[in-house]
Amino acid sequence: MPAPKARPIPEGMHSLTPHLVCDGAAKAIDFYKAAFGAVEAMRLRGPGGRLMHAALRIGDSALMLVDEFPEMGSVGPQALKGSPVTLHLFVPDVDATMAQAERAGATVTMPAQDMFWGDRYGQLTDPFGHRWSVATHLQDLTPEQIQANFAKMPPAMECGQ
Known part of the structure; x- marks a missing residue:
């Protein structure tokens, strides 16, 4: 008898899952546990002890990560001198989460504040160079209310400054 067909999207996963490269x-992993309450699902070590694959859960979402493998063209944001990608995290209490992440070693780049689109929102950079935005939906x-709120903002706030 043939094996049962696997689900195209595994149980507990979403269609889109961030996969980070970290130096x-x-x-x-330790930082994400301390900063965001991540739960480690698995860890696969390769030659020399580098992580070939790791999977975490933060809230209801998965996060995968690996060590840098520069010999294969896989480097993290520190080697690239920054990242154009921001990971967005919804949480029940943005202020508490931002404070917890800062205590764990993150750098707050934009303190949490109430935003025109209806979220309390802040930004931080983790110690590995990944950018995060953190929000609580209020x-x-x-769309019309958001546009009207946007039109009332002072110019310095237009890009979250």
């Missing part, structure tokens, strides 16, 4: 993935607004 020091094992330390990054109110459901229509």
Whole structure:
């Protein structure tokens, strides 16, 4: 009898899952546990002890990560001198999460504040160079209300400054 067909998207996963490259993935796992309450699902070590694959859960979402493998063209944001990618995390209490992440070693790049789109929102950079935005949704607004709120903002706030 043939084996049962596997689900195209494994149980507990979503269609889109971030997969980060870190200089020091094992330390990054410790940071994500301390900063965001991540739960480690698995860890696969390769030659020389580098992480070939690791999987975490933060809230209801998966996060995968690996160590850098520069010999294969796989490097993290520190080697690239920054990242154009921001990971967005919804949490019940943005202020508490930002404070917890800062205590764990993150750098707050934008303190949490109430935003025109209805979220309390802040930004930080983790010790491995990955950028995060963290938010608590406060109110459901229509696109028209968001546009009207945006129009009332001072110019310095237009890009989250």
